[in-house]
Amino acid sequence: MSSDIPTNTMPAGAPAAPSTFTTPEEERMIDDAFREVLDGYLQSNHRKKVEIIERAFRFAKAAHSGIRRRSGEPYILHPIAVAKIASQEIGLGSTSICAALLHDVVEDTEYTVEDIEQNFGPKIAQLVAGLTKISGGIFGDKASMQAENFRKLLLTMSEDIRVVLIKMADRLHNMRTLGSMAPNKQYKIAGETLYIYAPLAHRLGLFAIKTELESLSFKYEHPEAFERITRQIAESEAHRTDIYNDFMKPIAAKLDAMGLTYEAKARVKSVYSIWNKMETKHIPFEEVYDLYAARIIFECDDPAQEKAICWQIYSAITDIYRLHPERTRDWISVPKANGYRALHLTVMGPDGNWVEVQIRSRRMDEIAEKGFAAHWKYKVGEGDEESELNVWLHTIKDILADPEPNALDFLDTLKLNLFASEIVVFTPKGELLTLPKDSTVLDVAFSLHSQIGCHCIAGKVNHKLVPLSQKLNSGDQVEVLTSQSQQPKAEWVDYLATAKGKTRLRKALRTLQQPAVNKGREIFEKFLKDNDIRDDNVAITKVMGLYKAPTREDLYALLGNEQIELNDYVVKTLKKESSKTKRLLLKLIGMGGKDEPAKEEAPAAAQPTINTKETYVLRYDEKGEANFRFADCCSPIPGDEVMGFIDDDGQVVVHDLDCPRAAVLKASYGPRILSTRWEVNAGHFMARIRIEGIDRHGILHELISLISKHLSLDIRGLNIQADKEVFTCTLSLLVSNVADVSHLCKEVRKIPGVQSATRIGEND
Numbered sequence: 175m176s177s178d179i180p181t182n183t184m185p186a187g188a189p190a191a192p193s194t195f196t197t198p199e200e201e202r203m204i205d206d207a208f209r210e211v212l213d214g215y216l217q218s219n220h221r222k223k224v225e226i227i228e229r230a231f232r233f234a235k236a237a238h239s240g241i242r243r244r245s246g247e248p249y250i251l252h253p254i255a256v257a258k259i260a261s262q263e264i265g266l267g268s269t270s271i272c273a274a275l276l277h278d279v280v281e282d283t284e285y286t287v288e289d290i291e292q293n294f295g296p297k298i299a300q301l302v303a304g305l306t307k308i309s310g311g312i313f314g315d316k317a318s319m320q321a322e323n324f325r326k327l328l329l330t331m332s333e334d335i336r337v338v339l340i341k342m343a344d345r346l347h348n349m350r351t352l353g354s355m356a357p358n359k360q361y362k363i364a365g366e367t368l369y370i371y372a373p374l375a376h377r378l379g380l381f382a383i384k385t386e387l388e389s390l391s392f393k394y395e396h397p398e399a400f401e402r403i404t405r406q407i408a409e410s411e412a413h414r415t416d417i418y419n420d421f422m423k424p425i426a427a428k429l430d431a432m433g434l435t436y437e438a439k440a441r442v443k444s445v446y447s448i449w450n451k452m453e454t455k456h457i458p459f460e461e462v463y464d465l466y467a468a469r470i471i472f473e474c475d476d477p478a479q480e481k482a483i484c485w486q487i488y489s490a491i492t493d494i495y496r497l498h499p500e501r502t503r504d505w506i507s508v509p510k511a512n513g514y515r516a517l518h519l520t521v522m523g524p525d526g527n528w529v530e531v532q533i534r535s536r537r538m539d540e541i542a543e544k545g546f547a548a549h550w551k552y553k554v555g556e557g558d559e560e561s562e563l564n565v566w567l568h569t570i571k572d573i574l575a576d577p578e579p580n581a582l583d584f585l586d587t588l589k590l591n592l593f594a595s596e597i598v599v600f601t602p603k604g605e606l607l608t609l610p611k612d613s614t615v616l617d618v619a620f621s622l623h624s625q626i627g628c629h630c631i632a633g634k635v636n637h638k639l640v641p642l643s644q645k646l647n648s649g650d651q652v653e654v655l656t657s658q659s660q661q662p663k664a665e666w667v668d669y670l671a672t673a674k675g676k677t678r679l680r681k682a683l684r685t686l687q688q689p690a691v692n693k694g695r696e697i698f699e700k701f702l703k704d705n706d707i708r709d710d711n712v713a714i715t716k717v718m719g720l721y722k723a724p725t726r727e728d729l730y731a732l733l734g735n736e737q738i739e740l741n742d743y744v745v746k747t748l749k750k751e752s753s754k755t756k757r758l759l760l761k762l763i764g765m766g767g768k769d770e771p772a773k774e775e776a777p778a779a780a781q782p783t784i785n786t787k788e789t790y791v792l793r794y795d796e797k798g799e800a801n802f803r804f805a806d807c808c809s810p811i812p813g814d815e816v817m818g819f820i821d822d823d824g825q826v827v828v829h830d831l832d833c834p835r836a837a838v839l840k841a842s843y844g845p846r847i848l849s850t851r852w853e854v855n856a857g858h859f860m861a862r863i864r865i866e867g868i869d870r871h872g873i874l875h876e877l878i879s880l881i882s883k884h885l886s887l888d889i890r891g892l893n894i895q896a897d898k899e900v901f902t903c904t905l906s907l908l909v910s911n912v913a914d915v916s917h918l919c920k921e922v923r924k925i926p927g928v929q930s931a932t933r934i935g936e937n938d
């Protein structure tokens with residue numbers, strides 16, 4: 175399994191390999207760890223099938239004996255830890271505990287799925303087989319490995335959800351022990367976790383695990399920010415507790431008077447979400463006012479009473495504090511698609527800040543924390559909550575049945591489905607549809623049926639006629655209007671927010687284009703033959719580059735629709751000497767999209783000189799030539815936290831660590847990711863700064879002279895816009911590192927009237 179590295183061969187330079195025999199001390203450690211798994215299991219509500227669990231433990235221990243993890247621990251401690259998470263943090267039963275104990279046996283030892291079946295029966299064997307399949311080392315370092323793995327993961331998941339839940343436990347333990355991995359592995363695993371596993375955990379309603387996965391990824395990607403924010407949270411705790419106590423006191427008095435049994439606590443936001451807020455809003459830690467939420471969990475034996483009690487508490491709180499009119503969230507009447515139920519409201523606290531209060535019953539709380547597995551425990555008769563998840567699993571099956579030809583597109587499409595806040599809309603018959611935020615009339619049409627989507631001409635939202643691109647709001651009533659003469663259009667893809675819609679539209683477009691594609695293919699083949707050009711990958715790739723067609727099908731369609739013509743120039747280009755062919759080819763691919771080697775058959779970069787296991791030093795030589803280039807998407811500057819990606823030319827492309835494009839690369843091209851550091855004094859770079867403030871006489875003059883004189887920086891571009899009293903100034907300048915920029919922003923903020931000064935990206 176890529177993330178486990180079962181090592182019996184220690185890498186050179188590592189501390190002396192521990193003996194393959196476990197010491198008595200280690201034996202005790204193993205026994206203790208397993209004892210904890212059993213104890214936790216015995217305290218749960220599951221049937222007590224201890225014998226089979228003990229057998230699975232002994233089997234796994236014998237199978238992994240003599241093997242150690244990279245950290246030096248006996249390997250068996252990993253499956254034990256995974257079993258413990260599956261049991262105690264996700265709430266799974268004996269079958270899953272056994273499968274977790276055995277999850278790496280088939281992958282890493284001589285034993286087969288048949289052996290497992292003989293010893294433990296078909297159910298456990300199936301789970302282990304599923305877990306082995308998705309870890310698959312059989313793909314080597316192919317570019318699409320992660321996407322392909324992910325596809326399998328989801329496919330298996332839709333057969334037995336427990337596979338993915340155990341996989342989650344596996345990933346969580348690997349993240350908890352990530353410290354002992356090589357840095358480039360850490361990036362890859364952390365990136366993949368943030369990109370795939372955390373959203374998946376969210377989608378499955380595993381809130382606690384999702385939060386921990388995000389935090390751990392964040393800790394490895396931004397260690398300094400992680401330390402800093404963790405410290406700031408700790409330092410502000412006493413103050414926060416005081417405010418919270420002030421806030422809760424009158425509420426508690428009321429709830430006590432109502433005779434409720436409840437638990438009230440302050441939940442601090444995770445380090446990761448605080449950081450996210452600071453980054454997206456460009457604000458310092460002190461200004462993240464909603465640092466915590468108050469949570470009230472009440473005891474209630476009768477599920478029929480839960481809803482009424484939630485609203486009673488709501489009413490009690492709003493009697494005391496002023497309610498924020500737009501921030502009440504009723505996830506009791508309409509639960510989230512992942513099963514989350516609670517009543518949220520936001521009120522003005524005694525210190526003048528808004529405080530969110532979450533009201534839940536004990537049962538709702540458990541579902542919120544443990545997610546899907548908790549549903550089984552409570553087995554809701556009508557299957558109401560499960561059906562939401564089933565709907566989602568069906569969508570996944572739909573998408574998987576017809577995957578995108580391009581692995582990266584496929585990942586993006588799927589991710590759409592994992593993330594996204596949701597809205598709920600109604601059909602004219604009053605049926606509920608849960609859709610991602612920003613969904614349009616067209617999304618509704620496609621979610622009803624492919625044919626309805628393809629023939630959609632407009633919609634009626636709340637009885638008013640609207641275009642098919644109309645974005646919907648929660649609570650809208652939506653009717654889809656169709657016409658048989660309507661045809662699906664390529665630009666519709668921009669109107670769609672659902673993965674289902676995008677997949678169905680692309681499929682329809684492909685079908686529609688097929689005659690043109692066939693015709694185009696014939697034209698192309700005849701052209702090669704007539705001009706005596708060899709029909710190989712090189713020829714078509716060159717032509718694709720010339721016409722900037724991203725895929726063969728696109729090129730054929732252009733030809734078939736007579737939008738382009740193959741002329742003498744093309745012949746000349748194709749017949750040029752072939753010694754530089756490869757170079758040219760790569761250049762042509764480059765025309766299609768710079769660092770996008772998405773072609774699956776493209777060979778992994780042959781790059782003998784770069785050792786991806788070592789930190790790559792980004793530097794300039796005497797002539798000022800860099801041993802890397804900056805990515806166009808995020809334009810980092812030296813001093814930024816960046817990572818390297820080896821492109822198809824073997825060149826190192828530097829991306830900002832937070833660049834969305836980098837996230838995709840990390841998740842998809844793990845082996846080509848480099849951890850990097852800057853060589854000191856790396857030269858000069860363009861940075862952009864946005865300054866906002868209140869206009870007053872002379873302020874711009876002060877600003878400019880501060881920048882040019884006092885800081886002797888080189889201004890390369892300046893754009894000032896004033897609207898009434900407010901001005902915005904965008905400044906491009908040459909700096910030598912990120913510290914220069916921070917320093918400048920700090921100085922600028924000191925000018926009276928300036929409200930903010932922050933660095934922005936190339937395209938902001």
Ligand code: MN
Nearest residue numbers: 175178278344
């Ligand atoms: Mn594992």
